[in-house]
Every structure is written in C-alpha cells, then in structure tokens.
Amino acid sequence: MTALMQPGFWVFILTMSGIYGIFTLGLQIQYGVGGILNFGHVGMMALSSYTMAILIISHGINFWIAAAIGVAVAALGGALLGLTTLRLRRDYFAIASIAFSEIVRYVIYNSDGLTGGVQGSLAIPVTGENYPSYTDTWDSIINRARDILTPIFGEIVDRDFVMAIIVWTTLGILLLIVSRVERTSWARVLRATREDDEVPAALGKNVFRFRFQAVIIGSVIGGIAGIFWGLQSSLLSPDDFLTLVTFYGWMILILAGATKVKGLPIAAIFFGFLYGGSRFFTFWPFSMLDASERAYVRIMIIGIVLIILMMSRPQGIFGKRQEMVLE
Template sequence: MDLLGYGAFFLTTALIFSLVTLGLNLQWGLTGLFNVGLAGFVAIGAYTSALLTTPDDAARLGGFGLPILVGWLGAMVVGGIAAALTGMATLRLRSDYLAITTFGVAVVVQLVALNAQKLTGGPFGIGFIPRPFGSLAETPLLFNLSNLAVVSVVTLIAYLALEHLSRSPWGRVLKALREDERAAISLGKSARFYRVQAFAVGGAIMALAGALQAHFTGFIAPDNYLPILTFQVWVMLIVGGSGSNLGAVIGSILVWAIWAGSGTLTSILFPPEQQARAAALQIAAIGVMLCVILLIRPNGLFGDRPRRSRFSKRAKIAAGESSSGS
C-alpha cells in the first residue's frame, strides 16, 4: 500500500515536470526559442495561483480566497503575459539574447520572491494553499491517487492540445521558422508574432505546471524555483528528444526517476553531514550527462531534429552568418 502511495506521489511530481517540459518543447522543440529561465515562469504561475486562492492573510497582499480553477487560469494568463513580454523584447534579435533575457527573468523572479515580502511572503514563502482534495488528506493513498488523477488529466489535455497544435498550420509555420533563424528574423513582424505566440503559450503551460505543483504540495517558497529546476527540465527534454511531445513526457518521467533514485541512493550511502556535498555531486553528474547526450545523441529518445552534417545547407547558412560581420 505504501509503495502504491509512493508510486502515485512520484508519478504526480513526474507529470508536473512533464507539463513544464511540454511547455519548453513548444518553445524550443517546435519553435527553436531558447528559454534558460523557465524556473521563473513556473514560479510566476505558482505565486499567482497561490495569491488568488489562499485565504486572506494580514501579512501580505491577498489572498483572495478564489476557487482553485480561477487560480490556475490566472497563473496561465500572468505566465503567458510575462513570456510574451520577454519574447517581444528579444525575438527580433539573435537567439542568444532571448537566452540571456530569460536567464535574467528567472533571476528577477527569484529576487521578487525572496524580497517582496508583501507579495510573496519572502523567504518563508506562502502556505495554506488549498488542495483540490484537501478533505481526503486523512487517507494519504486516496489523496495521492486523486492528485495523480487531476494532474494526469491536465497533462493529457495539454499533451493532446499540443499534438493538435503542432500538426496544425500554425505548428507548421513554427517548424519552418525554427529551421531557419535568419529567415525568422528577416520575415519581420508576422513571423515574429508567431514566435511570440508560441513563447507565450509555452510560458502559460509552465505557469500552469507551477500552479498545479503549488496546490499539490500546499506550500511554496523561493527555493523551489532555483536555476536547478531549469536545468532539470532541460535535461528531461533533451533526453526525451526535443520536438517530440511524447519524448517530453517520457523524458521527464525517466529523468525524474533517475533524479529521485540517485537522491535516495545518496541519502542512504552518505552520512547526514555529507548530504549537501553528495547532492552537488549528483547535479554535476547530471550536468555531465546532459553534455554527453548533446554530443552523442542530440535527438534524445524521440527527437525529430535531423542531425545535420558538417557541410549541410544549414551549416552553409551559419557560415554565411558568421561571415557577414558582427
């Protein structure tokens, strides 16, 4: 019974990660937009929903005690707007600028979460976030299973919607733009608008995942949204194979299994005072793993990006780009 409960708990977390990875796959896999600050968008969703749904708290703004569904919608809207603004600032420039800006977004969101006590509760975070099946908390197994059911349904809806989107004309335009960054920039406003849309929808999905997680644990704090989160999700997408929604989901479950498994292992193998060091080693190992996958199997398990040869057309474009001055 215990094992089943743990299994449900594990799978719930893994599926929430899957949702973030699906959002990233829309941004990176389908559209080629590089987001190294996704932890920031997840945090925006979590805090927005927490703020909207928690009971009134004298120490900070809100909460507004609204229904959970309103919180989730609010999270998507705010996350989507934040992503759209980020996109608008950078999508007429080379992709590196988007990378740097998203990185900055995550830093600033982290800063606000830590320091804007009136809004976010500061380092102690926000508690008493309503849970969808809070009344079942007495029987952990039932509680875990119902959480899993909710998260599964949301992930499935997101998955089907994204599958549909990537096959639609809209998705085909995005793929075409992904193949040729130069064209995407030079095609001007219309192409840029497509990319902003994709980035915003991706951001909204990440924010929704953040909100789900918040309502699933009932408590959030700035520590949940460190760069390590961004890193985990990237590894999940790369392992699964960027461009594939199925790969995003399976990669997330797989990497989360490795992560949780190696975490359990280090906690057994190392004495408590060495735990922090062991955790660092775990991160280093996974960082190396990411680099190795990029080197030897850049398509991951299910990726759709053809590996290009040294002198392919694309390489020619890249060479032309580098020869056109800085």
C-alpha cells in the same frame, strides 16, 4: 533499498514526473518547434503558483479563478519577455530569458509582505503557528476524488495517488492538444523560423508573431505546471524556482528528442526517477554522504547526464539523427 519497494515512492515519482512533463511540454513547443532557447521558463511556473497562492490567501478568491488568473499572469510574463527580448539574437534571448526568471525570483525573494520572501510561501502568521493554506479547496476536491477512486484501486489511493492521476490526465490532454497544434500550418511556419528568419518573412509570414505566440503558449503550459507545483508542495519558496529547474526541463526535452512530443512522458519519468530516486541512494558509496551531500550529488549526476547526453546523443532517445545532422 526498501523505499524503492514502497508504492508510495513510485506514486511520488510519477507525480513529480507529470509536473515536470507538463513544464517541459511548454519548452517543447518553444524549442522543438520554434527553436526558441528559453532558459527562463521556471519564471512562468513561479508567476502562476505565487499568483494563485497570494490571491487565495490574501484576497480570499475562489480557487479556480485564482488558478486561472495565475496561468494568465504566466502568459503575461511570457508576453513581457517576448516583447522586450524576442527580437534579439538567439543567444542574447537565451541569456535575457534567464535574467527574466531570476528577476522574478529576486522580486519574490525581496517582497516579504506579498510573498513571504525567503521564509517561504506567504508565511504571514495569521493565528498561532499555522501557515495560511491555499490548498483547502483543492484538498476537498482530492478527498472527493479519493472516495470515488478507492473502490476501484483499493487501499493504494492516497492524496499523492489522486494527484498523480490528475497530473497525468492533464499532461495527456495537453500532449494531445499540442501534438494537434504541431500538425497545423501555424507550426509549419514556426518550424521554418527555427532555421531561418528571411525565408518565411519573404513569403509573407510575420516571424515575430509566430515566435511570440509560441512563447505565450509555452508560458501558459509552464503556468499550468506551476499551479500543480504549488498544489503539490503546498508551501512555496523562492528556492523552488531556481534556474536549475529550467535546466531540468531542458534535460527532459533533450532526452525525449526535442522535435517530437511522444517521447516526453517516458523522458519525464526517467528524470523523475533520477531526481527523486537519488535521494534513496543509501548504498555504498553514497552511504558515506549525509542527506545534504546527497542533494549535491543528485544535481551533479544530472549535470553529468546532461553532458554525456549532449556529447553522445544530442537528438535524444527518441529523436531522429537526421534532424540534427541537417542543422
């Protein structure tokens, strides 16, 4: 239990939660407003983080530009997904979107020369045994921020601490922007399309355009999450981008109540604790399991939470019951 007393553990949980929070915000605008069942969201995260890493390592491109291009590629991925499959029935789209992210993962997995393949991030041996790093610029930014923050917060300030602050500031800004966007008449139309295609179309609204835009916005936000994911882990592997991750996002979204953004940070922290905290489940009965078995249990618990949640409180912790009843 001692791990739970360490501030470092909580900072780690907070950083993870923040990244997952941003990731889920992308799903929120797609499903919570537009009713779009995107189960391939993790693909956007994979696209942006790999694009950034490849551009920095293999082409020596400036970090900021590489990150921006990474997000743009995620948006492009969203556009590709939207153009090919968004006109399909809702359940077909859900399945096609899973396929999209799996295809992204397969390509990463099998393009050893470009991505390092299964070995993990661009594990192209340069000199000696060092992995080429794409986080140099970022590390220096973190260090500078650390010098500024240490006098304020004291010794607790380490790399993770600064990361947590940056991630949560970004999440805060994005939440603010998205909640503003969701008060526009654009969002009103999108909300209408969640229930029905014919009514908005009969009133002169191009339903496809609204949905497409929602997918792009969601993909951009997912892409931003991917950049942070890449910077946080500093070593990418195709296994970071399993469809499982998309479902983590869905779990957070449902916990938070899909239609409102305000519950999202708390739901993200709850998930972060469940996810990160369960590796510290060293007490009985978990003490009988070894580390890899505990990893199985962790995903199993998330599966059980998902089932119980959908069975008993599908509107989430903060959602309105009425919105679900009227569905």
